[in-house]
Amino acid sequence: MENIIEIKNADLHYNDFKALKNINMNIPKHEITALIGPSGCGKSTLLKSINRMNDLVEGCKIEGEFLLEGKNIYQDYDVNILRKEVGMVFQKPNPFPMSVYDNVAYGPRTHGIRKKKDLDDIVEDALNKAAIWEELKDRLKKSALGLSGGQQQRLCIARALAVKPKVLLMDEPTSALDPISTLKIEELAEELKKEYTIANVTHNMKQAARISDTTAFFLLGEMIECNQTTEIFSHPRNNKTEEYITGRFG
Amino acid sequence: MRELFIKQLEELNKSLHQMGILIQDAIHNAIEALKTMDKEKAKEIIDADSIIDHKEKEIESACLHLLLQQTPVAGDLRRVSSALKMVTDMERIGDHAADISEIVLILNKIEYQDILDCLMKMAETTTKMLDKCMNAYLSEDLKLADQVADMDDIVDNLFVEVKHAIANAVVMDKENGEQVLDLLMIAKYFERIGDHAENISEWVVFSITGVHKDERVI
Incomplete structure (x- = not known):
């Protein structure tokens, strides 16, 4: 297994x-x-660190190493290149106030792609991968703000995929969505892992158990346990993990 | 939410404990009925089997509700799923106690004290096995659960002893052929009760360790 x-x-x-x-x-x-872990345990902080989202946070100091394919995220990468390689999807869908097409084409354009045919292909491919092409192919010029929450979140995933990242970071991507939209995102994540690597911060234990291969449990800034998801949810090694996943605290 | 779950788990434990007592009583009463040829008692055991069946359904329903409403994980999941498996064997034990009682209804005086002694030992051992199973489950005592498999060997040996005694009886006493076959059936029911008790102990081990018959199930 390659990391x-x-x-x-x-x-x-x-x-x-x-x-x-x-x-x-x-x-x-x-x-x-x-x-996974209770609020304030550091899981989102860790996720943001992988994307250098803490760079501009005043008073934030990071020590140790974060490596992407063996290269140091903080020393060997330009932050713009890093964020092309490592996409991020947030808790609340945050489409730009522009058309569906322009939302998806935004990233590729900033990386210098200008030809309409190329952009058309990228937009269709990204929307397809985000499992929303069929729903939006006739509404590409309409404002993204008119979409439902679930559609907006999948559009945001498409926007992240359009720059062909290697890793997709998701910070509670379904916590603001209804069950059907949540299911669609979960199925999408399962499909996307064939081409991408996904790190998903979630408060939803069932979601972690359903879709993740590996689960890491955090508490008060420490990583208590990291193991295959089936192991974590059937035989956690650490008592604190068992107490958290069985709802004894958190 | 956890408080409600704990309450539901406690209710489940209580029901399992009650069912454990019901089947231990059924075995005890069945051997008493056999010993004293008490046909009234035998009829009562047969009638009381429906209470055991009902208890099984009640526990199954409680487990399914827990799985549906609480979607338990880790140790909680193992406890609920093992309870769901245990009740099947417990219900079969109830059936066998009723099967033994059915035979009591058609038997008259038992001519073979040595066979009866063996059957009494089988009843006593299987009752103890069930007692250990229940206590092991409720107190999550792995050592206690592990003892049950050894006790099943005692029951199996007693069954072999009964078989030999019956073979002798058939040779020596051609008059009571039907009775010895009935006694063999009873011995076989006790032997099966021992097997079911061992099955229960294996699910108790699973509920504590996650390992069932040396294999990780989940």
């Missing part, structure tokens, strides 16, 4: 507050990795 992301001895401080404590974990290629 696309390796995190070694990672500490993260927000001023005096230590949000991540000596994290060591790998994210396997072409798998879905779920990051």
Whole structure:
């Protein structure tokens, strides 16, 4: 099993507050990795660190190594290139206030693709991969803001896919969606892992159990346990993991 | 939410405990009925089997509701799923106690004290096996659950002993052929009860460790 992301001895401080404590974990290629834990445990902080979303956060200090395909995310990558390689989907769908087409074409355009035919192909391909082409192919010029929440989230996934990333980070991607839209995103994630690697922060234990291959449990900035999802949800090694997943706290 | 779940789990444990007592009583009463040729008692056991059947349905329903409403994981999932498996064997034990009682209804005086002694030992051992199973499940005591398999060997040996005694009886006493065959049936029912008790203990081990008969099921 090849690891696309390796995190070694990672500490993260927000001023005096230590949000991540000596994290060591790998994210396997072409798998879905779920990051679970109670609010404030550091899982979203870790996800954002993989995409350097903390760069502009005042007082944020990161130590240790974050490697993408063996290269240091903080030293060997230009942040724009990094974010092309590592896409991000947020909790609340955040389409740009522009057409469906322009939302998806936005990334490729910023990376210099100008030809209409090329952009058309990229938009169709990305919307197809996000399982929303059939729903939107006749509404490409309409505003993305008129879509339902579930459609907006899949559009945001398409927008992230349009720049052909290697890794897709999802921060509670379905927490604002209805059950049908959630199911569509989950099925989509299952399909996408054939081509991409997905890291998914979720509060939804059932979702983690359903779709992820690996699950990492975080508590108070520490990674308590990381193992195959079936192991975590059937035989957690650590008592704190068992207490959390069985709802004894959190 | 967890409080409700704990309450539901406690209710499940209580029902399992009650069913455990019902089947232990059924075995105890069946051997008493055989010993004393108490046909009234035998009829009561046969009638009471429906209570055991009902208890099985009640526990199955409770388990399915727990799975539906609480979607348990880890140790919780193992407890609920093993309870669901255990009740099937428990219900079969109830059936066998009724089967033994059916034979009591057609038997008259037992001529063979040595065979009766063996059957009494089988009843006593299987009752103890069930007691250990229930206590092991409720107190998550792996050691106790592991003892049950060894006890099934005792029951199996007693069955072999009964078989030999019956073979002798057939040779020595051609008059009571039908009675010895009935006694052999009873011995076989007790032997099966031992097997079911061992099955239950294996699910108790699974509920504690996740391992069922040396294999990881989940």
